[in-house]
Amino acid sequence: MDRTRGTAATPKSLWPESPWRAAGRRLVERPSASVGLVVLITLLFCVPTAPLLGNGPLERALAAGQGSLSFALLGGLLGAAAGLAWGIAATALGPRAERSLMGLAERLAGLPLALALPLAAGLAGRGPGVLAPAAALTAAPFIALVTRAELRALLRREFLAAAQAAGVPPGRILRRHLIPNAALPLAAAAWTALPRALAAESFAGLLGLGLPGSVPSWGAALAAAVRAGDPAALAAPALLLALSLWALHAVGDGLRAAAASGETPRTAGGGRP
Incomplete structure (x- = not known):
């Protein structure tokens, strides 16, 4: 009997x-990344339904998370988009623009950017239109630096x-x-904007300079x-905030590890160049 019959083509070879x-x-x-994903999915399900679960300290803390998580998503998306555009522009516009843009990013990254939200709230009000760009500022310089580093590393690769x-x-x-080879590491870099935005808003809220009182x-x-x-009343929101930040960082670490493990150069068609 021919043992090799039917083994020449497997689903894996047909569908890479x-x-x-x-x-x-x-x-x-x-x-850790798997547990972090489970925690985030559980929170995303429980936070909107918290008013239906009761009126205890935990339920009230879950309900309070709706504003924090929504704001973290908004500020994080803005920060990720700004940081990616910043780093890509610095790489694409030439050495002179790169030195200027990255020098600005390095100077901003050395500042206590967590103070951007309370300062913005104190100077211009506590509306999301003011606080979301301030939250984006806490993440954009770091993402810009990582983006430039990833693109520069790719440009030095032999296949390019x-x-x-x-x-x-x-x-x-x-x-x-x-773009196909930079997408994964840049997605991992962009993810870091979410915990930064959440931590910045929570710090500003603790000072009384966060989101409006109605949120x-x-x-x-x-x-x-x-x-x-x-x-x-202190324990429940503190625990949920710490758990959310841990889960976001755990997933971010997993994304970076996953991106670092997939180093085989690929083209837009999915194969090797």
């Missing part, structure tokens, strides 16, 4: 694993040098080589519990 699917598999294989030496047009290099948040709940001297 995409870089994003491989990164997702590597992400969930990390225990070979494409440039072969006379491949810059637009095709960008579309078929640079519930963990920072405001912590401030109210401190003023009332109520340990039970």
Whole structure:
């Protein structure tokens, strides 16, 4: 009997694993990242339904998380977009622009940017239109620096040098080589804007300079519990905030590890260049 019959072509060879699917598999294989994902999914389900669960300290703390998590998503998306655009522009515009843009990013990254939210709230009000750009500022310089570093590292790779030496047009290099290989590490860098925005808003809320009083948040709940001297009311939002920040960082670490593990150069078509 021919043992090799039917084994020449397997589903894996017929349907090669995409870089994003491989990164997702590597992400969930990390225990801390898997637990972080479960925590985030549980919070996203429980926070909107908290008013239906009761009116105890935990339920009130869960309800307060709606404003914090929504703001973290808004500020994080703004910060990620600004940081990615910043780093890409610095890499694409030439050495002179790169020195200026990255010098600004390095100077801003050395400042206590967590104070940006309370300063913005004190100077211009506590509306989301003021606080969201301030939250974006806490993350954008760091993401810009990581973006520039990732793109520069890719530009030094042999397959890109070979494409440039072969006379491949810059637009095709960008579309078929640079973007597909940079997408995963840049997505991991962009993720870091979420915990930064959440921590910044919570810090501002604890000072009484966060989201408006009509918008519930963990920072405001912590401030109210401190003023009332109520340990039970303090424990629940503090625990949920710490758990959310841990989960976001755990998933971010998993994303970076997944991106670092998938170093085989790929083109836009999914194969090797």
